[in-house]
Amino acid sequence: MDWDKLRIFHAVADAGSLTHAGDVLHLSQSAVSRQIRALEDSLNTTLFHRHARGLILTEQGELLFDATSAMARKLDTTAARIRDSEEGVFGELKVTTATGFGSMWLVPRLAKLYELYPDLKINLILEERVLDLPMREADVAIRMKEPSQQDLIRRRLLNIRMRLYATPQYLEAAGTPQTIQDMAAHRLICQSPETPQVSSGAVLAQMLLSHNMTSTLMVNNYFGVLQAVLNHVGIGLLPDYLISDFPNMVRVLPDIQSGEVPVFLAFPEELRASRRVTAFRDFVLEEIQSIRKQQAEDEAMADAK
Secondary structure: OOHHHHHHHHHHHHHOOHHHHHHHHOOOHHHHHHHHHHHHHHHOOOOEEEEOOEEEEOHHHHHHHHHHHHHHHHHHHHHHHHHHHHOOOOEEEEEEEOHHHHHHHHHHHHHHHHHHOOOEEEEEEEOOOOOOOOOOOOOEEEEOOOOOOOOEEEEEEEEEOEEEEEOHHHHHHHOOOOOHHHHHHOEEEEOOOOOOOOHHHHHHHHHHHOOOOOEEEEOOOHHHHHHHHHOOOOEEEEEHHHHHOOOOOEEEEEEEEOOOEEEEEEEEHHHOOOHHHHHHHHHHHHHHHHHHHHHHHHHHHHHHO
């Protein structure tokens, strides 16, 4: 097929109008129309239904548009890789991670990343759904389990555990539970075990709720749980990576915790040479190292006591 005609077809299908596509391509409407007719003749099919309000793709047109869209994504990726290999870190980087990790850990640290790379444009997608990296729904993913998709470069960042935390103010007012049975006299703040979350957190929440809690607060994400704990509402079930940012938080019932949850960073093989991806990966790794260092220092202090 004629690449130039495909480029014009894609612009028309995307704009839904010969005139608008011509404006984007800097071509006259008649020139665009001729190219579309020539492409339809070469394929012996009709690609658009034409009506007063614009153009609508036929079934055959939709098939061709899917193909040209994939081509456009691939070309955009290639162009970005070429720029990355020759210039500094800039442009859009689509990052996806879970709502809790993204809102509570990643977002508060992004100011440091922007100081290093002020021209970076981050599109942060916070949701529990696992996005398709090979199909470029995102460039980089940070997930609480190892990605199963093929052709991904993956790096294990750390292991986390779910633990119980409260503020000193809450414990001073309500007392500190010494056994799990004592939790019945306190308000437990957690996600519902049925809410999408890491399985270890759901199992621990279910176990705690089985002890006949008098009062509970259920929130559908860990950011809400954190806000409730910080405002002295009760004792919250939270991931341990938060403590480096909230050192005044008190761990409650230290013997109770979830199993380890691995945290992975992954990106498509084709983005291996991307400076944007490399810069983001290295930044996250440095921040993770600071967490590990803080945890080691805290454990050393605890052992000393």
